[in-house]
Amino acid sequence: MGLVRLQFQREWRLLARARSEALNPLVFLIMTVTLFALALDGQAQALSRYAAGIFWVLVLLSSLLSLDGMFRRDFEDGSLEQILLLAEVPFLPIIGKMLAQWAATGLPVVLMSPLLGTVLQLPPEALGPLAGALLVGTPTVSMLGAVGAALVVGVRRGGALLGLLVLPLYIPVLIFGTAAVNGLAAGTGGVAQIYWLAAMSVLAVTLAPFAVHAALKISLENG
Amino acid sequence: MNGLKTLWHRLGSPRWFYQMMKPWQTGLGFVALVALLVGTVWGLAFAPEDYQQGNSFRIIYVHVPMVVLAQSAYMMLGSAGFVLLVWRMKMADVAMVAIVPVGMTVTAIGLFSGAVWGRPTWGTWWEWTDARLVSTLVLLFLYVGLYALREAIPRAESAGRACAVLAVVGLINIPIIKYSVEWWTTLHQGATFTATRMSMPIEMAAPLIVNIIGAYCLFGYLVLLNMRTELLRRERDTKWVGALRTEVIDGV
Amino acid sequence: MAFDSLGEFLAMGRHGLYVWLAYGVSVGSVVALVVAIRARNANIWQRLDEEESD
Amino acid sequence: MTVFVSIQGLSVSRGRNRLFEGLDLTLSAGDCVEVRGANGTGKSTLLRCIAGLYQDFQGELTAEPCAYLGHNDGLSALLTVEENLRWYAGLSGGSASSKDIAAALATLEASHLVRRQARALSAGQHRRVALARLPLLGHKLWLLDEPYTALDDAGTALVDGLIRDHCASGGAVMAATHADMSVSTAQCWVDR
Structure with missing residues (x-):
């Protein structure tokens, strides 16, 4: 477990030193939420009905920004291949890296969701479910996204390709996430969807490290 | 058991595969031609009309085989990817290179025919309540993703293995995606029944089964031909390809 | 035969446009796919001949 | 042998x-x-x-298992020399005290760089620090x-x-x- 903590601390220190770069995805989320609110604010009633769906889509899109840079800096300076070379169990530093990525993007989104939810005219009773659904759903987003990021790390301008590879895999998270928020807010039952989100996150956390490791070994081969 | 093992090793050798698969390829080609002709004419002209949808239901005889084929093609891609990653068998990469374009085209055809079928049945060119149509659309995205990833990576060996990882991850996600899409379409279902999932009397179902068999044979024919072409391209410096060239006058 | 005349067969009740549109594009695409793959094969053979001769 | x-x-x-x-x-x-x-x-x-x-x-x-030094030095620009070397030692399963790090840097006469961020090093200093990790890796x-x-x-x-x-x-x-x-x-x- 030491390797997970070691890598987590290293990533966190790197993020702290490049604070603006780490905050870009969050700023993007805030801006796009504001754009939607401006575009639709006239029909406040209509906006609140679709706010959960809009918010989830924007979270998925903003995650692509942070994922693209997740391995790129280490790939270019050569420390990424050292992880595969030196670590006794390479999955542990990879898990450390993915947890750090989630903590830097997923968690802040959960914490800011009440504020951004109200900007999108979400009714107050929907803010709790939104935060809960995001907390349970964003690990899958980070883990599946990490697989895509590892596949495109060696590709120039891999950002657009990353979206194409990963967004189809996000569809279940989007469907159940939106349904959970709307269901719980309206009291018509969204708990089943929360369980689905949790189950997907557990599956992603257990399987993604293997896929990321395989993808990194492949990307490093033509390094 | 060791018969299987030798077959597995033989399958791995390009030369054996190229020569031994030739008869299978032509055989599947003819069966496909006959089956698809019979099934289509039977479905279009002889099968009875559907009491609710009238004749527009005849589109089922092209839509369903294509969609079923699209899904099985992705299953094959996922398993070929798994074989490539675990046993490093080059032939699995050749198979993936051959399947992706065929699978993508078949999915696009299934999608288009499904959308056209929706027009007379529900009055819209795109019907969000039809679970099979929506999951076919997602499947098309997965195919396009595989195609784009292979194009993006310069080195052939890395591109092959990267696509293998994506195909396996995609395969694991397909049941989850299908379930969530089906659940989502029933959520928006409301009263309308899903026209494309109907229980059919035998005289309506028979041509469909013939067409599905024909579609799988066509798929086998196209993939085998595509694989043998890819093998020629990859092995063109080898002696056996040189020998083949002098022997064969007309090519295929 | 489910139809009485060729004309009726082409009309397909009022759904002729949709049925023939779907079949036309589908069959057309399948044929195009077969032709494309066979052409790719022939092209490989032809390139082999060129490489052999130069 | x-x-x-x-x-x-x-x-x-x-x-x-x-x-x-x-x-x-x-x-x-x-x-x-x-x-x-x-x-x-x-x-x-x-x-x-x-x-x-x-x-x-x-x-x-x-x-x-080996210690590999490629064309690029494998140093994170935003981390200091000490942080980079401590991460390397930890990654290979061991650990490096400040003394070990100082000793490794001393063999390449780079001890004065220990607090500096990798991006602030010259190419030669960068290479020396990259080589300094070798004794710390225990391979x-x-x-x-x-x-x-x-x-x-x-x-x-x-x-x-x-x-x-x-x-x-x-x-x-x-x-x-x-x-x-x-x-x-x-x-x-x-x-x-």
């Missing part, structure tokens, strides 16, 4: 052109082999094969891809000393270089 690397009939091709074939080599304690050959003949690829980063080869290859086998790039004469002499001491204490080194190495015990030409 422990054998670190043994290679029989190793051949590697990149795409359709063959880089090298039928390469045989054994590396045991105390050996320092120079990997020589013109540009693009596969020197780096050979090292990456041994390190386990590159699997597309034919032939037999068995190698101990007996070192694979170095052009270790002398960007080093001045003093730096080159220090690196020779580092390699000599490592081989003397039972380690083994394989280095891809362009010039003759004074400390090498054998040469391996990939393009002959």
Whole structure:
């Protein structure tokens, strides 16, 4: 477990030193939420009905920004291949890296969701479910996204390709996430969807490290 | 058991595969031609009309085989990817290179025919309540993703293995995606029944089964031909390809 | 035969446009796919001949 | 006499052109082999094969876990020299106290850089810090891809000393270089 903590601390220190770069995805989320609110604010009633769906889509899109840079800096300076070379169990530093990525993007989104939810005219009773659904759903987003990021790390301008590879895999998270928020807010039952989100996150956390490791070994081969 | 093992090793050798698969390829080609002709004419002209949808239901005889084929093609891609990653068998990469374009085209055809079928049945060119149509659309995205990833990576060996990882991850996600899409379409279902999932009397179902068999044979024919072409391209410096060239006058 | 005349067969009740549109594009695409793959094969053979001769 | 690397009939091709074939080599304690050959003949690829980063080869290859130094130094620009080295020691399963780090830097006369961020180093200093991690990793086998790039004469002499001491204490080194190495015990030409 030491390797997970070691890598987590290293990533966190790197993020702290490049604070603006780490905050870009969050700023993007805030801006796009504001754009939607401006575009639709006239029909406040209509906006609140679709706010959960809009918010989830924007979270998925903003995650692509942070994922693209997740391995790129280490790939270019050569420390990424050292992880595969030196670590006794390479999955542990990879898990450390993915947890750090989630903590830097997923968690802040959960914490800011009440504020951004109200900007999108979400009714107050929907803010709790939104935060809960995001907390349970964003690990899958980070883990599946990490697989895509590892596949495109060696590709120039891999950002657009990353979206194409990963967004189809996000569809279940989007469907159940939106349904959970709307269901719980309206009291018509969204708990089943929360369980689905949790189950997907557990599956992603257990399987993604293997896929990321395989993808990194492949990307490093033509390094 | 060791018969299987030798077959597995033989399958791995390009030369054996190229020569031994030739008869299978032509055989599947003819069966496909006959089956698809019979099934289509039977479905279009002889099968009875559907009491609710009238004749527009005849589109089922092209839509369903294509969609079923699209899904099985992705299953094959996922398993070929798994074989490539675990046993490093080059032939699995050749198979993936051959399947992706065929699978993508078949999915696009299934999608288009499904959308056209929706027009007379529900009055819209795109019907969000039809679970099979929506999951076919997602499947098309997965195919396009595989195609784009292979194009993006310069080195052939890395591109092959990267696509293998994506195909396996995609395969694991397909049941989850299908379930969530089906659940989502029933959520928006409301009263309308899903026209494309109907229980059919035998005289309506028979041509469909013939067409599905024909579609799988066509798929086998196209993939085998595509694989043998890819093998020629990859092995063109080898002696056996040189020998083949002098022997064969007309090519295929 | 489910139809009485060729004309009726082409009309397909009022759904002729949709049925023939779907079949036309589908069959057309399948044929195009077969032709494309066979052409790719022939092209490989032809390139082999060129490489052999130069 | 422990054998670190043994290679029989190793051949590697990149795409359709063959880089090298039928390469045989054994590396045991105390050996320092120079990997020589013109540009693009596969020197780096050979090292990456041994390190386990590159699997597309034919032939037999068995190698101990190694410390690998590639063309890029593997230092994170935003981390200080000490943070980089401490991470490396931790990654390879050990740990490095400030004393160990100071000692490693001292062998390359780079102790004064310990607090500086990697991005603030010159190319020569960057390379010295990258080489300074080798003793901290606790691997007996070192694979170095052009270790002398960007080093001045003093730096080159220090690196020779580092390699000599490592081989003397039972380690083994394989280095891809362009010039003759004074400390090498054998040469391996990939393009002959």
